[in-house]
Amino acid sequence: MSRQTDQQSAQTTEHDATTTKREPSRTDDGIPAIIAKRSSETPVETEEIRALASAAGYRVIDEVTQVRREDPGTHFGSGKVDSLSDRIEATDASVLVIDGGLTPSQTTNLRDCLPDETEIFDRYRLVLSIFAAQAGTRRAQLQVELAQLKYALPRIETESDPQAMNIALEKGTRVKGVRDRIAELESKLADLPNPAAQYRSRRREQGFDLVTVAGYTNAGKSTLLHRLADDLSLDSTERHPDEANSVAAVEDRLFKTLQTTTRRATLEGRPVLATDTVGFVDDLPHWLVESFSTTISEAAAADIVVLVADASDDVETLREKIRVSLSVFDAQGVETQNVVTALNKTDLLTDAECESRVAAAESLAPRVVPVSVVEETNLETLVEVVCDRLPTATETVSMSTGDEAMSVVSWAYDHARVESVEYGAETVTLTLQGRPEILERMRGKVESVGESDPG
Numbered sequence: 001m002s003r004q005t006d007q008q009s010a011q012t013t014e015h016d017a018t019t020t021k022r023e024p025s026r027t028d029d030g031i032p033a034i035i036a037k038r039s040s041e042t043p044v045e046t047e048e049i050r051a052l053a054s055a056a057g058y059r060v061i062d063e064v065t066q067v068r069r070e071d072p073g074t075h076f077g078s079g080k081v082d083s084l085s086d087r088i089e090a091t092d093a094s095v096l097v098i099d100g101g102l103t104p105s106q107t108t109n110l111r112d113c114l115p116d117e118t119e120i121f122d123r124y125r126l127v128l129s130i131f132a133a134q135a136g137t138r139r140a141q142l143q144v145e146l147a148q149l150k151y152a153l154p155r156i157e158t159e160s161d162p163q164a165m166n167i168a169l170e171k172g173t174r175v176k177g178v179r180d181r182i183a184e185l186e187s188k189l190a191d192l193p194n195p196a197a198q199y200r201s202r203r204r205e206q207g208f209d210l211v212t213v214a215g216y217t218n219a220g221k222s223t224l225l226h227r228l229a230d231d232l233s234l235d236s237t238e239r240h241p242d243e244a245n246s247v248a249a250v251e252d253r254l255f256k257t258l259q260t261t262t263r264r265a266t267l268e269g270r271p272v273l274a275t276d277t278v279g280f281v282d283d284l285p286h287w288l289v290e291s292f293s294t295t296i297s298e299a300a301a302a303d304i305v306v307l308v309a310d311a312s313d314d315v316e317t318l319r320e321k322i323r324v325s326l327s328v329f330d331a332q333g334v335e336t337q338n339v340v341t342a343l344n345k346t347d348l349l350t351d352a353e354c355e356s357r358v359a360a361a362e363s364l365a366p367r368v369v370p371v372s373v374v375e376e377t378n379l380e381t382l383v384e385v386v387c388d389r390l391p392t393a394t395e396t397v398s399m400s401t402g403d404e405a406m407s408v409v410s411w412a413y414d415h416a417r418v419e420s421v422e423y424g425a426e427t428v429t430l431t432l433q434g435r436p437e438i439l440e441r442m443r444g445k446v447e448s449v450g451e452s453d454p455g
């Protein structure tokens with residue numbers, strides 16, 4: 001992930017270059033905030049964090065960037081913290097937004113150096129506040145609160161001065177309160193009826209294979225789903241039309257991680273329900289991603305999980321994302337044997353680059369299939385590999401010809417893959433492949449029509 005890459009390259013670049021940029025205020029709405037970002041590379045990119053801050057309702061009035069390796073104490077180093085403090089004082093900003101993750105002790109140290117009442121938002125807290133504002137369903141609200149408390153807990157634990165007895169006591173009470181609430185939320189969430197899960201379990205009874213598409217944001221999950229889906233009509237997973245860094249697009253991207261879409265697809269003749277899941281947001285810790293992974297837990301109930309990874313990432317990033325994805329699956333009880341890895345966007349790579357990505361992915365993940373969804377390269381192989389893993393049985397049945405037989409044949413087309421139908425003078429012989437449960441139901445139907453001796 002990019003944070004790690006920053007730290008690695010930081011060992012070679014150790015200088016302090018500062019730039020500040022005054023933001024012409026476009027709107028007077030919103031709480032005034034200062035953006036701060038430390039990076040080991042120039043130029044220091046702040047476009048995304050600015051969009052996130054606006055999405056969270058802040059008005060960015062100033063920006064401070066620093067090229068330096070991370071300071072373990074205050075993230076920025078003491079000189080920079082002093083000038084940040086001055087700037088906050090001078091601009092009357094009440095919020096400091098930091099593009100990066102702060103440890104609990106960095107948060108406390110930094111707070112001690114800034115004007116009183118300055119609210120510090122690191123990247124995670126900022127994203128959580130956007131989720132909180134957007135969570136529309138009861139489930140999403142509970143999930144957001146849970147994630148916020150998990151974020152806050154270690155910070156409350158490090159916060160107070162342990163020498164002051166009364167504060168320590170007070171801290172103890174607060175910590176206990178938060179722990180109790182976390183336990184309460186977890187059990188509430190577990191008890192909450194999940195309409196999506198109920199829907200899927202019903203569909204499975206009807207004979208649908210269930211495929212879940214998961215992976216990091218921007219890997220191409222929704223695009224893949226569109227390509228596979230029978231019905232290509234637009235829905236909520238559609239990209240925001242004017243993508244270009246608008247606040248709406250950022251909100252859209254974040255909010256989408258709380259939603260899922262299920263579409264019907266036909267893979268090698270079999271009816272499949274494909275579910276688009278959580279896009280793991282880059283640079284968010286994986287406990288946070290997990291807090292929102294409603295559907296990932298349902299992925300454990302899916303027949304196959306297609307892990308979509310972006311092959312145009314550099315090898316290290318690709319590895320890291322695959323590692324995190326697999327560990328999230330593992331934590332949710334998805335069996336490795338049910339994972340198929342689609343290494344997407346090979347159209348952006350040379351053959352040699354593609355080979356190195358495949359090798360890297362194969363060292364971590366099962367069944368790696370390089371594909372380009374937009375150019376439709378190798379999608380048949382992907383479908384084949386998925387279908388190979390679906391629970392399958394084959395059966396041949398015969399029935400007396402007639403209307404009833406015809407309705408069984410049409411039922412078969414809807415629920416399984418029909419390999420052949422032969423219409424004889426007196427009998428219809430049908431060979432089909434599908435879920436064992438479906439073949440079982442097929443037998444029941446054939447019996448009611450009246451079986452006919454195929455010979």
Ligand SMILES: Nc1nc2c(ncn2[C@@H]2O[C@H](COP(=O)(O)OP(=O)(O)OP(=O)(O)O)[C@@H](O)[C@H]2O)c(=O)[nH]1
Nearest residue numbers: 216217218219220221222223279345372373374375
């Ligand atoms: N070059 C290239 N771009 C692709 C390919 N597949 C998808 N993309 C692009 O990658 C971007 C992200 O695709 P999405 O399908 O929205 O990604 P996603 O995984 O659903 O992302 P989230 O919903 O944010 O989690 C879009 O701009 C796609 O057009 C591909 O095979 N090649």
Ligand SMILES: [Mg+2]
Nearest residue numbers: 221222237279
């Ligand atoms: Mg998507």
